[in-house]
């Protein structure tokens with residue numbers, strides 16, 4: 001093991017045999033390892049009293065990187081690692097509750113299936129949106145009731161349908177007649193959500209190219225469901241992952257209401273609306289405001305309709321900070337021989353946790369964590385230099401492929417060299433879940449778990 005002193009864990013899901021009744025019990029050996037060993041303020045109760053979240057994260061980063069000497073360490077000791085702040089997950093949950101108090105979140109597991117993150121969400125009482133047997137098993141293994149899971153994949157595998165039938169995971173989505181016939185064969189008692197098409201043209205990752213029933217097909221689908229004796233209980237939609245147009249929510253809610261009325265003509269009294277995911281942290285209040293108004297107009301509280309959602313990135317993104325080591329540097333002299341720029345190569349890239357650049361259209365922003373032996377986390381010197389000042393860098397991943405470039409051009413006032421560290425915030429969504437082992441680089445990285453929200457520590461059993 002690389003670091004004997006920090007609370008670390010591997011990406012691979014862990015078993016928590018002590019887990020019961022939706023409470024999380026961390027393995028004793030993990031308890032407080034981080035705060036008790038590293039609390040330089042002397043709070044031996046393990047609480048980060050009086051520290052801001054950034055201070056807690058900065059301290060965890062410092063402890064880790066200052067213990068690594070790239071001149072003498074074993075292979076892999078300088079590997080990329082994450083700091084996961086479960087306090088941030090807790091704060092995002094409060095933000096959700098404040099803005100969408102009527103909507104129960106079912107976290108979209110595909111976004112980041114980190115076990116401790118799921119434990120936190122389970123303790124907060126969220127449901128889970130799963131799309132495969134593995135995701136469903138992972139959530140069931142935590143002791144979560146099958147009713148807190150929605151199998152939100154409109155095109156399911158036959159054998160997985162038989163699997164969920166055996167486990168009693170009843171809620172699932174559909175959007176086409178073939179799927180209805182499949183469900184009629186393998187799980188006729190399922191509780192079905194008709195997923196409708198939305199206008200997702202303003203979203204980062206369009207989903208309606210692949211999924212969703214158009215409004216001129218819903219009548220036929222409802223008629224077929226009735227004929228097959230199936231149980232349609234609601235409507236779902238997804239405005240696209242990384243949505244940017246709040247009106248997409250308004251229109252989708254209006255369309256869903258129309259389908260609720262249409263379903264009634266087929267004898268289905270739908271009871272739940274699922275407003276999907278797509279919420280980004282930056283625009284959340286604005287999006288949620290539009291959604292809340294639309295829900296109040298079309299599905300007011302007195303209608304008795306249950307409201308659920310499937311947020312993924314909203315909960316995961318900001319909780320994870322990634323630290324990467326500079327493993328190589330190439331100096332580029334300009335023609336005048338004066339303004340050298342550098343190509344820096346770090347130990348994570350597009351085939352690793354930066355797969356989000358390819359798959360999720362993200363633009364991770366490099367900051368300087370440690371350079372020339374100085375910790376710069378969360379200081380002005382960590383930030384990119386403005387307006388053509390400073391030294392120019394391009395940032396590359398460790399593989400041999402030319403597309404493995406993280407940043408084409410960025411400037412820092414600091415000179416970066418081999419052994420220095422960079423960090424990237426907001427790296428919790430669609431990052432490690434789609435990382436590969438291309439070229440023999442690991443996709444399993446240590447995660448240092450912290451909780452900057454003292455009140456939330458008990459939820460994790462970190463008392």
Ligand SMILES: *Cc1c(COP(=O)(O)O)cnc(C)c1O
Pocket residue numbers: 108110111129152153207238240241242243276277278279310311312313314
């Ligand atoms: C990916 C996905 C989500 C989560 O989307 P986010 O943009 O991360 O909120 C929710 N529901 C379904 C069906 C999805 O495919």
